[in-house]
Amino acid sequence: MERTHTCGELRESHVGEQVVLMGWVAKKRDFGVFTFIDLRDREGVTQIVVSSETFPDAHAKAKNLRGEFVIAVKGEVVSRAEGTHNAKLATGDIEIKVSELLILNDAKVPPFQLEVAGSENLASEDTRLKYRYLDLRRPQLQNNIRMRAKAVRAIREYFDNRGFIEIETPILLKSTPEGARDFVVPSRIHTGKFFALPQSPQILKQITMIAGFDKYYQIARCFRDEDLRADRQPEFTQLDMEMSFANREQAYREMEGMFNHVLKLIGVTLPTEWPRMTYAEAMRRYGSDKPDLRFEMELQDFSAELKDTDFAPFADVLAKDGEIKCLIVKGKADYSRKQTDELQDFVKRYGAGALAWIKIGDETTSSLLKVLGEEKIAALASTAKAEKGDAILIVAGSKSVVAASLGALRNEVARRENLIDRTKYEALIVTEFPMFEHDEATDRYTAAHHPFTSPMDEDLELFTTAVNDDSQHHLLGQVRAKAYDAVINGYECAGGSIRIHQKAIQDLNFKALGMTPESARSQFGFFLDALEYGTPPHGGFAAGIERTCMILCGTENIRDVMAFPKTASAQDLMMDSPGIVDEAQLEELGIEVSSDSE
C-alpha cells in the first residue's frame, strides 16, 4: 500500500476517490457494528469509518486499535451525511469509508494523554520531556517546530538575496576567560588540553571580514554554561551576520529588514524603519534596555520634588546619587494592602528596600502620609499627573536598583492587569549602549557587549583619557559604544555593534578591561595579528532564533520552540544527559574526576 494523501488535505472535491492514508490513531469511537477512527498525521486529522457489514476484516482489526497505533487505511472518500459535518476539522466535510485496514505498528498505552481539553490539564512538563517524542506529536508543538523551520528558511532567503555568504565556523574553539562559562571538550591527541564550544562565533566572523568576504551570515549553534531561564538554554541558535564598510544605520536596516521579512510569516507588518531610542532614554523612561512598548506606563521621576525632604530613607538615597521614581497604575487606587504587599515583595527581588504607594481614591491615602504630609503627597500626585482613581508606586534607591525594580514592576503590573494587547507587535532599536559595566565587587570595568565593540566617535577622546590616565579610570562608565539591540515586544531579539578595526584602539580596549598586553596576546594574539593586515571597518549583529520564534509562536517558553530542550537544571530527561563516561574514556583523555565533585 502506498500513501496517496495526508490526513489534512481531503475535501468535498475528493469525494468518490480511492485513497490511502497513513498515520496515528488519535481517537477511536466504537459503536459495535461500526467504528470511527480519528487518524492523525502532521498535516491534520481525518475521520475514518470502518463497518462490520461491508468490510468485516477491516472492522475486526479496527476493534483492536488503541491510541497511537500506526495504521494504513484504504478506502473511498465520501461526503458526510447531512448534520454530521464537523466544523472543527479542516477535513470535516468528508470521511473515509475503509475497505482495507493495516496495522503498521502497535503502541504501548502512552504515559500521558496527547489530546486533552485545556492546556491546564496537560501532563506535567517533566513527564512530557521524558517522552518528548510523544509530546512533539501534539499539533501545537508540531506547528511551533515547523514555524521555526520556516523562520530559519526566511532568514536564509533574506541574506542570500542580499549577497551575504553563508560560512560555517568551527564548533571546537579555544576557551577565553571573558564572558560566559565555556563548555569544554577534552582533546585526546593533546592530553590535558581542551577545546571550548563557541559562546558565539564572534572573532571568527570578524576574521571573515578581514578575509574579504564582505558580507557573512550563519545559522550558528552557541553554547553557554550558565543557569537557565524561561528564555535561556545552554545551547541555542543565533543568526550571526557581519558586513564590511558598514555604519550603524546600515546595520539597523539589515536588522529591520530581516525581522520584517520573518514577521511576514505570521502576517505582521512593522514599519520599514523602526523607532530608535538611546539606551539612556530607554532606561530613564522604562527602566529597561528592552522596553515592551505595547503599553505605556512610563516611569516618572520624583527626585527633584523630594530634593529637600527630611525623610531619612529618601534623603540618604538622594545624597548617594540615587533616585526616587514611580509608575502610575491607572484606575488601581483600589489596590488592597495584600496587593501592594505582593508588589513590594516583587520589587525587593531586584534590591529595592520597599515599595511606597499613593492611592488617589475618594480621599488620597499613602504609605508616606505620616512622613511626608498631605501637602507633599498631593504635590507628588500632581507632578506625576496622576488622576483620581490611580495608584502611584514608588521606589527609592540607586539608579540601577530603581531601574531594575521599576522596569520589572512595569512588566509585572501590565501582566497582572492585562494591559498587553497580544495582537500587537512593537519593535524598536536601542542605541548607544554603554561600552563598559562596572563590577562593584572587583572595582573593574567589563565589556558591556564584548571586547571588540567600537566606542562612539564622540566618546573616543573620553575613552582614551579614561584608559591612559589612571585617575580618570572611572570615566570609562560614561563611554558609549556603537552597540545596539533590536527589541520586539520586550524581548531582546538581536544585538550587535560596529567593531573595532584598528589595532591601536583594540589594544586600548584590552587595557581598559584590565588585561596586560601579554594576556591579550596569549588570548587573542591571532586576532590582533589579523587586525594589522588591512582590516576593513565592519559591524554586524546576532539574533536569537529561539526568541524570534517565541514571538512568532506566541509563547513565553523557549522549550516550546526547541525540539529537544533541557530542563531548568540543564538535563535532558529523555536521554538522561549529562551522563557519566567510561573509566577507559577518561583515562584516554587523562582526566580524573575528584571524589568530592561526585
Place this chain on the structure above:
RNA sequence: GGGGUCGUAGUUCAGUUGGUUAGAACGCCAGCCUGUCACGUUGGAGGUCGCGGGUUCGAGCCCCGUCGGCCCCGCCA
C-alpha cells in the same frame, strides 16, 4: 549560590482540626450500542501519598533533611 512554588492512581486534580477502608474526572481492561467527533452505557483493575528521618496512640496532612519539575534573583562578554 539564593528565594518562591509544586510533587497523592497511567494523567490532571480533590483530600476538612492529624483519626479508622485515600476520592473524582480522564485514560486503561472487559461487555453492550447504527452516526459519533469530549460518543453513550454497564462493570472492573489500578496507590511505596517523590524519597529519608522525626514528633504523635495515630501522619497524605505537622517538623527537619533530601531529590525532582517550573519561575525568579545572582549569572548570561
